Amino acid sequence: MAAGDFGSPSSGNLVPRMPLTTVVRRYFVIIAALLRREALLRIHSPLGSLLAIGEPTLMLLAWGIPMMLLWHRPPYGPSIMLFLATGFFPYYLFVRLSTRLWIDNPARRFAIEKPLDHAFVSTIMAVIEYAIFGFGLFASLYFLASPLACPTYALPLLGSLALTVTMGFGVGLTNVIIRKFAPWWGIIYSGLIRVGMIFSGIHVVVDTLPPEYRSLMSYNPILHMVELARLGFYPRYPHATLDVWYLVWSAIFAAFFGLVLERALRRRTEKL
């Protein structure tokens, strides 16, 4: 046989097609393996996870204690701590996802792992971390502060968290790509998102603010996450500013943009 007589890509009939069920099964095997390794790594080095839940806990105390001492009356509901926790929780879930998503470069992973597998795994790990943290936080507040810490309506709360995760994934993925070209972007973004906390309606009932502030703040999708999450705890929470569809479309757009950006620039980012 002459040189190169092994068939060419144009002879497509040589390429066996893998059944869809096998492809899906293999995908779940990879994701499950990566999740397990991540969980093990976090058990061995828990500092990152402790920081992830330590910052919201510290912020809750740092804002809650002075507010209790100065204002005495919570902005809404029976407990200042619960009011703040219902705002800080979705906010920090978003911060965690948008700042801590990771994709290893090709040399640091096995060929079977794809860049998006890492992005999905880091998202799932953040959700698991925050599910445990949220359960602990609101269970503590239930016993220490108010029975309202047990959510009355699951749908708004779960809807808010689902949209927070979707948007956090999209923004996180975009940030990963930007950081590959400009590593300093991580520091800038971390600073910006924390300044943005002030404009996210965590410390106040947004509907009580002057209309000009409200209309300006309503451009911030995180504000809508917080408002929607609060409806799960306070059924009569004033939510005239809340625009669920704005939040839905922002989350879909962020996820779509992140995925498109990652795909479009994959060849370039994989070289970096």
Next chain:
Amino acid sequence: MIVLEQVTKLGEGGANAVLAGVSATIPTDRRIAVFGVDDFAKTVFIQLLAGLTPPTHGRIRRHARVSFPVGHFSPMGHKLTLRQNVAHVARLHDANVAEVVRFVESVAQLGRYFDRPLERLPMHLRMPFATILTYAVPFDVYLADGVLARGDRRFQALAMSVFEERVRTSGLVLTTNDIRTARKYCDVGAILHRGKFMLHENLEAAIRVFESLKASAEPAGQAQQAERADPPRSDLDDFL
């Protein structure tokens, strides 16, 4: 099989194409020796097949369970124990976890290190461990960049016996300049030279081409001179 579709891979700074618009189908049930005078190009070629580096242009499709390069170490979790790393690699590649762990534990004989974090494993034992781990997972085709076994004599003997067992039923893509090793373990040859890749069903034909290339590249180490020189065999026409 591994299908290369119009694959171009440029070296650092966009110069010296390792592959230049190559389309080829690499069988994964054969043992292929890839020869080439440029060691860097061969390393990049194996990395391309393993997916450790992306092609500059084109696409590589893998229709088989392709191994990571023998002894590939960097994706391992340094905080995890060797046992956990082995289990992770087996799980990731959908292999029998217990079987692979038992295999590596018994073959590598690393004793107490096996349940210690990888970062505490002495440097000289890391590559041999990764080599045994590569062969412990049943792949359709193994990729090796020049070396089939690393470590001291004991480890090399162990690794080679495992390797020989594996290549009875699996394919191999081995980049090498060692003709004796190629003759011993391979049945197909390929040449990688100046961005071109050519498979030869006849290993001896590939060796002849390689020896000619080597002879034309070697005199006085002058690359320019080699370029000017007429190729001694007509087989070289594909490359020069």
